[in-house]
Amino acid sequence: MIGKTMRRTVLALAVAGLSAASALAQQQPPGGRLGTGLPVPRYVSLKTDRVNLREGPSKDHRTAWVFQRAGLPVEIIAEYETWRRIRDSEGTEGWVLHSLLSGRRTALVMPWAKGKQPPISLLDRPDEKSGVMAHLQPGVITNIKGCDGKWCRVMIVMDGARDVDGYIQQDKLWGVYPNETIE
Template sequence: MIRLALLTFSAGACALIAPAALAQDAELPYWASIDAEEAYLRRGAGEQFPIDWVYTREGLPVRVVRLIQGWRYVEEPDGTMGWMYEGLLSRRRTAIVTGEGIVAMRADPADSAPLRWNLEPGVIGELGDCAEGWCELDVDGHKGWVEQSRLWGAGEP
C-alpha cells in the first residue's frame, strides 16, 4: 500500500514538473526581440541583481544564449550581454541595420532592383524571409529587401 502511494505521488509530481522543464528546453541559441517600452538588463538572473542597462527600444533584436527559471541571458547588437526577464521578450523576429553608412532597401532581392529607401545604421524592422544574401524587412510599413550582411538579427543565431 505504501509502495502504491509513493508511485502515485511520484507520477503526480512528474506530471507537474514536466511542463516547467519543457519550457526551459528551448533550442539555444535563438533570436528574440524586446517586447516592452522599458526593459532591464541585469548582472544576474533575478530582480535582486543590479541593472546594467535600461532599454527603451521596443523591437530591438537580441540573441538568447542561456535560460534559467524565467530569465534569459541575452546578447544585444553591440555585444553587451546580461540577464533579462522572459516576460520582456518576444519570439517576433526583428533585425537592426549595422555597419557604416546607409544601406539600400530594394524592391526585390538584387542589387539591380529599384531602390525603395535608404536606411541608416540603427534602423529596426520586422524580419521576413531571407534567401541568397537578402532579407525582407518591414520598417513601419515600408517593405523591401536588404543585404543580409548589413542586418543583425538575421540568419542563424
C-alpha cells in the same frame, strides 16, 4: 606504476576538465536548470520600451542597464527558469525576465557601421540591380518577414502611418544568422 610523463598528462587533463567545468558553471546559473528547450543561441526582440538588464537571473540582482527601445533585436545565449541571458548588437550581456521578450523577429541595419557608412538601399526585389524603395541609416530596426539565406524581406515603419517593405542583403543585418532561412 605511472611514469612522470603519464602523471603530467593526467594532471593536465584534470586541470583542463576543471577549467571547462568552471567556464560552463559561469555560463549557466547554479543548478544548471534550463528554460524552454528551444535552441540557444537564438534571436528575439524586446517586447516593451523599458527592459531592465540584470547582472543575474532574479530581481534581487542589480540592474546593470535599461533598454528603452521596443522591438530591439537581442540574442538569447542562455536560459534559467523564467530568465534569459541576452546579448545586444554591441555585445552587452545580462539577464532579463522572459515575459519582456517577444518571438517577433527584428534586425538592425548594419549597427557596426553607424557614422561610417552611407545609407543602405532597401530594394523592391532581391537583386542588387532592382529599384530602391528607401534608404536606411545604420541602426534602423526592421521587422523580418522572411529570409532565404542571402536576402531578407523586411518591413520598415517610415513615418508612423506608412509601412515600406523590401529586400536587403542578409549580411547587412544584425538579428539573423548567416545562411539562416526564416519563413
